[in-house]
Amino acid sequence: MSEPIQNRLVTVRRSFHRYPEPAWREFFTTSQLVEEIRAIGVDELAVGPDAYDPADRMAVPDEDLEPWLERARERGADETLLDRMAGGTTGAVAVLDRGEGPAIGLRVDIDGLFIEESTDEEHDPADEGFRSEIDGTMHACGHDAHMTWGLAALESIAESDFSGRLVAFFQPAEEAGGGGCPMANSEYADDLDYLLAVHIGLDHPTGEVVAGIEKPLAMCHVDATIEGTSAHAGKAPNEGDNAMHAMGTAIENAYGIPRHSDGMTRVNVGKAEAGTASNVIAERAHMEAEARGETTALMEFMKRRLERAVTAAARMHGCEADIDVVSESPRADSDPELQDLVSEVANGVAGVERVVPAADFGASEDATFLMERVQEDGGLATYLIVGTDHPTSHHTPTFDVDEESLEHGVTVLVETIRELERQHPVTRFENEG
The missing domain is CATH 3.30.70.360 (Alpha-Beta Plaits)
Known part of the structure; x- marks a missing residue:
């Protein structure tokens, strides 16, 4: 049995960091995720075209897929999975179906960016030996941390006495705005009571948590x-x-x-x-x-x-x-009911020193497709931010995360899921005006 992910958060994050793959090319990344998910043991696992309708994808490149597929094959990715993902149908959905209780979605993104990572010795990934191994491509937005959170949260809930349904979306192609729509249109988004989406950093320091974003563009x-x-x-x-x-x-x-x-x-x-x-x-x-x-x-x-x-x-x-x-x-705002609940949870997490109930996002995110789907079906959604000290801005060659925040993110997500289980159904605020 492999060591629990919770005990190797840094190792898992660095493994993903070494091998970034851009939108719809996340072949080896998906294979890594599937290997970890199978070790956790879930009730249902759908990969690529089994997780969504490929026709719903957006921003799929006309070419350039095959070299990435072959590179993943050479690196030892599961051949059966690669055959299933041929044509750029990457990503996965994992389901824990544990009886009566709330249906909760957790969305994390998995793609990298076309950015050449710094070789400067003051850049920790270069200095400590986990810099990107693919020239011109980098995890410069923290999706390596997001995947680590998703896996660790899935593992923690799987090992608990959780009662309900947890659906973990490991979504491809966020940076291209292409993967949120097919995930939202899939059967796995049906009848979710709650959705949690999460991002690291975004100029919020280590020890700070934003319970929900507002005004994404x-x-x-x-x-x-x-x-x-x-x-x-x-x-x-x-x-x-x-x-x-x-x-x-x-x-x-x-x-x-x-x-x-x-x-x-x-x-x-x-x-x-x-x-x-x-x-x-x-x-x-x-x-x-x-x-x-x-x-x-x-x-x-x-x-x-x-x-x-x-x-x-x-x-x-x-x-x-x-x-x-x-x-x-589209634009989709976090629901105040979930913002309140996340705030309550985060205030009790060790290492979290400040909780911000809500903050303007000011950027764009295709997690809004899933948020909108859940909200239109009568559920609640929030997009939370777990702060991290990053030496330079997102989408730069020297972006990195403070690995202390990995533990913060897992704990906030797991405790929020358990609190949703305890409080379900969360009372919806009456509309004003």
Whole structure:
């Protein structure tokens, strides 16, 4: 029998940290998770296409999957699992079905980012030998810690006298906004009374817990390809339709979209590519952009305006635009009832020195799909934050976590699940107004 995860939190987290895989490429990561889940012993385990409908996925890459699959195979991933995940159907759902009681969902994300991890000797993963082994890819947002929490919480509940149903979602593709929707649409999200989602850090220090987020921004990722006509830039520039010029106009107009009086809105073009040579009128341009809003409706406003800016710019320059909404996620706020319960629990956890009842999120998260699903079905959801001292911001080459916070996260989650069991059904507040 392997040593309990609770006794090797640091080892498990570092193992995940060494082998980060981006959205829909989490083949070895899923295999690692399944190995640990099988050792825990659960009542049901669904992997990839058995956990959700692959057609519901968003932001699935058109190519680049096979090299990641082969790399996982070379590393020793379970062949049967790899066959099941072929085509990028990664992730897993584990279920403990322990009789009468509440149905509780726990969501953690599992993907890494396309960031080259620092080799600086002052960066602990580099200094202590658990830096990413995959060039250009890194766990720069703490998902390695999230997976560790998910496994340890699952193990603790499995070994307890818990009565109820616990559904642990090990969700792929959060960074691309692609995995929350299929998980939320799956049968495993049916009839959940409560949902807990969790994140580490986010500028909250070690010893601090935020019981629930508010105002996460609804978000969409938009790709646009502009097709024009090539021509000789010196001899006959008038015969061309300049896709690069059209894209430049589109970018300028996107940043000129007026802000909305109803709340916060955001737009950004993060990647733009065009052209082949200095003496050729560019016939093709590609850009990757995003729009966000304080509400789902505001995000939709920004998305429509962004699409209009690109289409109009293309037409203005005699080009055509093909626009693809790659992924999107809604806004969903934490329920105050669960915020109160998490606050109560966290105040009694050793090492937690400060509990913040609620905090504005200010970013986006596709866990909101699961939150929204549970709330629309009459349940309660919260997205909590377990603080950690991180030397630099999330999504940077020197991001790291204070491993002391691993214990804090497990305890808060486990004790919250047990308290939900004791208090079920948690009384819903009456709506005001």
